[in-house]
Amino acid sequence: MSAPLTPEQAWQPLPATAWDSAAARHLLRRAGWAARPDDVARAFADGLPATLNRLFPETPPSFPRPVFMVKAETRLTELRPKKRAANTPEERQIIDREERELERLASVEFSLKWLQAAADPERSAYEKWVLFLADVYVVAFEKVRRADYHYIHRDLLRTLGAGPATELTKAISRSPAMIDYLDLSRNSRRAPNENFARELLELFVLGEGHYAEGDIKQAARAFAGYRIGKNGYRLDARSADTGPKTVFGQTGPWTGDEVIDLAYAQPAAATFLPREMARFYLTDSPPPSEFFAPLGAAWRASGFALRKLCHAFFGSTVFYHPDYQANYIKSPVHYLLGLVQDLRLDLTPLPRSTLQPLRQMGQNLLEPPNVRGWVGGRLWINSSTLAARRQFAKTLCNPLDEGTLNADERLELTAARDAGRFRFSVDEDRIHDLASLGPRGVADRLCDFFLPVAVTPAYRATVVDYLDSGPKEEFEDRVRRATIALLQSPEYQLC
């Protein structure tokens, strides 16, 4: 057990002398999904600051609107006036059905395309950061049934996720998905709705206990009149409340943006998000807020610059502390994308092969269970979700069974192959190449490439013994099974 760090020590940058392959591996596995040997070598050679620059760039990579979503939007734009003009409930119902199906298909495609982007090692860290932000600024498809709103929301998180948190929060308050999800569309001067104001203070900026009920009530008034118009956000002047409000002891005719500034001026704002980062990236039980004070102070001084926060967080001494290594349970997305990267595969572009297993592992990408997002940790793991993980690992290590695919799925695969993506599972050739290393070589390769810790000789011997046990003709079968076993192991569920 290493000596615990004081807050001041914790947030010092990791000394360059402490930057080794193990540290690089830990960073890549936590900030992204996997630590492939060549990526580790590059990160080690580049040094920590340069690696952080690459993982969290100044200009976030873009994510264009998926093709189907564009087509769906065109059709939906035609349908909406038709529905309004419908004369009978039956007519409306027919249009409803088509709308729902289009939205569902568009949301499925959106999730798939996001997974593909996130599977790209050059983008993984930033997309995981976007996922973290999505887990803070939660919206769910269950309530917000517009795929395009989710696209816009996610895109705000992406494009503003490297800049000042104040700007991001203000933009999110105007995100159509958010206006719908937290009932801003129902918030008016005469009948204030507090849902958004509460979550703003509790879940986005300050955390529980750092505001009074009165602050919420008054803050809610500042967001009255926020509506979704034809082109996104619009302010409905009649419902807006321009009167004086007292929030955090300050009285004035505050607008929504000004209330957000007032919230960020509160002391708790400096440590809230950093502590949430620790929960998402470091440990199920982060230290209390006070521990994050030095990090928070620097973040506040930078104008709440999120990119700087990432660099400081992932570049800190505490991030690499032994207490926080190899003991964090991967979320389903992490497990799935980690596998795809560790096995150097292309993501199979079929909902059945990706979104369905993900759902069975307990994570439906556009459906966090509630406003708090995913709780994670041990809650990810039970007999069914563990079985789903094991099944997924097994599927990726066996040839794709194309016999069970339907016509649409076959088309998708063909399109992917045409675009140069065809490595959907570990094929015979790769098993053969691995097997040519011999039992010791295979055991070392599997243990060193996949597991988050260096394992003992006895552990390796277990793997070698297994590979040696049986007829030579079946060695490659055993190599395949050993690969699957390591990917199903308790160790591989951790990062």
Added chain:
Amino acid sequence: MLLPSTRREFLRHSTRGIGLLAFSRFAPRFLVQSTLAAPAPEKDRRILVLVQLAGGNDGLNTVVPFDDPAYHALRPTLALKQNAILPVSDHLGLHPACAPLHALLKEGRLGIVQNVGYPNPNRSHFRSTEIWETGSAADESLSSGWIGRYLDNACTGSPGSTDPDAIHVSAEVPQSFGGEHPHHTFSLSPGAARAGSAETALLERIAERDEPVLGGNHSFLRATLMDALVAEKKIQRILDTAKPASPYPSGNFAQSLRNVSALIAAGLPTRVYFVSLGGFDTHANQANAHSNLLRQLSEGLAAFQADLVARHLDDQVLTMTFSEFGRRPVENESRGTDHGTAAPLFVMGRDIAGPLHGAPPDLRVEKNADIRFGTDFRSVYATVLDRWLETPADAILGAHHERLGFLG
């Protein structure tokens, strides 16, 4: 966990505490009596076997209105000839490949629930399957399955038990099984290859190791994995030593049912089994393909029922088929049929009350139109939940649905 609301549930709970009660002088008489009277677990359970016909079964060529001129007009090449049909009533009969089911029908072990569907039918495989599996209305999206909600309500299994509550013969957990609370579900490979133990050999050895030592989360993962491996070993052992009491045809579907029978006979507390037969999406050249599927289905189901009878388990098991939709009455240009709406389903057990339930579909539809459903599938579920599994059907389904009479 809900308080036990049926005598059966109460008994299940109290058998765990039987030691204490037996020694207590102060236990109320009725409690002592009822725990002493508690039957062994194997006798005190009712099991549901769900058989999914994946792809959309052509109901109209399964339960055939052979003397309806509309049927023949709609299907110039696919309509089955009257002399080939196995008669069920004056106007309805079964596809010739369903001979084993026909026999069961005559014995009162099989029932046909006709024209089962739902309002505002959806013709997407994915979406309609989801509707059936979640027991939802067409315009709502539920995240839990109807069996999952049944398991939430039924407090099955004892704490600390590694035995599964529900078993599915498929790689993916059926959406039906997802509940609000986690349940032990178990996946049996279709055809249950005996390679099972070879596949997990190394994993077991790794899980048994006491190192690396990586903290609480690692121990938790290891413990969860060990529980799963224990359940798998137990089930594999049952399957390896199982001998059916009655013969089965070859093929994955029949073998899957054979394995289900073995697990039931072994006394597992599992209440629900799920088996799937795929290939029903017969858009082209339907005749032979559909015939083969119906034969597999019929022979498999009949063999399963015979096995249960031979083992004296048939009073405990109810089997039910379902499919995401039926197919369009009019055949298409490729001697096949396109996605439709409602279709009949089969229920099979020892005491099925009558061969036909519900009313047949009205075929007086426009050329490319679909049948309008007669019986809501949720009524079938409600009947099973209420009259077979004895759980609060309305709570599980979120609304009241009329009970049907196939269980008397």
